[in-house]
Amino acid sequence: MRFVLVLLTLLGVCGSISVAQAGSVVERVKARSIVRCGSVKRPGLADPVGQGRWTGLNVDVCRAIAAAVLGSPDRIEYHEYETAKDFDAVRKQQDDVYFLTGSEINEQKLAGKLVPGPTVFVESHAVMVASTSTVHHIDNLAGDSICFMIGSSVERSLQAYFDALHRNWFRRAFSEDGEMIDTYNVQNCHAIAAEITTLAMIRLDSGVNRLSSRILPESLTSFPLMATTGTNDAQWSAIVAWTIHTLISADSPEIRWYASGAGAMPITAPELGLDKEWQRRVLASVGNYGDIFERHLGKGSRLRLARGLNANQLRGGLLLSPFLE
Missing domain, CATH: 3.40.190.10 (Periplasmic binding protein-like II)
Incomplete structure (x- = not known):
C-alpha cells in the first residue's frame, strides 16, 4: 500500500510538471x-x-x-x-x-x-495565361482547357467559379507538378490554375518555348x-x-x-x-x-x-x- 501511495504521488508530481511545462x-x-x-x-x-x-x-x-x-x-x-x-x-x-x-x-x-x-x-487561387493570349479575364476561358492538380482545393475553386457562371470548361487534371507545368509551357492547355504564389514561381520558368505569362486579375477564391x-x-x-x-x-x-x-x-x-x-x-x-x-x-x-x-x-x-x- 505504501508503495502504491508513493507511486501515485510521483505520478501526480510528474503530471503537474508536465502540465506546467506544456503551459510555459x-x-x-x-x-x-x-x-x-x-x-x-x-x-x-x-x-x-x-x-x-x-x-x-x-x-x-x-x-x-x-x-x-x-x-x-x-x-x-x-x-x-x-x-x-x-x-x-x-x-x-x-x-x-x-x-x-x-x-x-x-x-x-x-x-x-x-x-x-x-x-x-x-x-488566392488564381489563373495564369500566356502573355500573348487574347484572354484577359477568367470568364473568357469558358470552353477552354485549364491545367490543375487533381484532388486539390484549386480544382474545387475552378468548378465552383464556372458553375456560378453556368459555363463549361475543359478539365486538364494532373497528379504531378512537373508534368502540369511542362504541358502549360508548351501551350497544350490554354491556362493553368494554382495558388497565386505558385503561379508567380511557375511564371519564372518559361520552359523550352520561352513562354511569357501573366496572372489574370480575378481570384477564384481567397x-x-x-x-x-x-x-x-x-x-x-x-x-x-x-x-x-x-x-x-x-x-x-x-x-x-x-x-x-x-x-x-x-x-x-x-x-x-x-x-x-x-x-x-x-x-x-x-x-x-x-x-x-x-x-x-x-x-x-x-x-x-x-x-x-x-x-x-x-x-x-x-x-x-x-x-x-
Whole structure:
C-alpha cells in the first residue's frame, strides 16, 4: 500500500510538471533561446535555401517574434510540414508558431490544438495565361482547357467559379507538378490554375518555348494564412498576435491624424514579459509588413506580385490591425 501511495504521488508530481511545462511556452523559448516555427512550403512565404535555412514572409514574421522575445531575429528554427507525420509537430506542440490555412487545419484535424491568430497573408487561387493570349479575364476561358492538380482545393475553386457562371470548361487534371507545368509551357492547355504564389514561381520558368505569362486579375477564391499557436499558453498567443499586429499597423500611412511605425499602436505589456523597446526592436530587425512583403513577394522581388488584398486596409487591402483611432 505504501508503495502504491508513493507511486501515485510521483505520478501526480510528474503530471503537474508536465502540465506546467506544456503551459510555459515563453520560458521554454527562452531556455532554448530559439523560436521554432513551421508551415507548408510556399514560394515567397516559406522557401528553403539550404543547410536548414529558410526565407520568406512567414520566416520574417518568425524572426520578428524572436526579436521581440529573445532580442535577436536570428534565433529561429523553421520546419516544413509536408506529410501527415510532419504535422505531428503541431499535434504534439513541438514548435511554437504554426502558419496554416483553414483547409490545412481541417484536413489534419488540428482545430482543437490551436488558437487561430492574426492573418499574415491572404492567399488566392488564381489563373495564369500566356502573355500573348487574347484572354484577359477568367470568364473568357469558358470552353477552354485549364491545367490543375487533381484532388486539390484549386480544382474545387475552378468548378465552383464556372458553375456560378453556368459555363463549361475543359478539365486538364494532373497528379504531378512537373508534368502540369511542362504541358502549360508548351501551350497544350490554354491556362493553368494554382495558388497565386505558385503561379508567380511557375511564371519564372518559361520552359523550352520561352513562354511569357501573366496572372489574370480575378481570384477564384481567397483565404487567410494564419499564425496559430497552441491552446496551452495565452501569454504566448498574445505575444505572437501583438507582434504581428505591430508589423501590420506600422505599415499604415502616416497622416495628420494617425501615426505610423511603432507609434501606430504602442504596446506596453510588461505582464507579457516584453520590455519598453520591443516594438522598435522588431521593426528595426525586419521592417514593417510592407517592407517584408516587398522583400519576398512584391515588385522588387523575383515573384513580382502586387500587394492587392495584402495591402493595409487603409490602402484598399484586407489587412487590418488595431491602431490608435
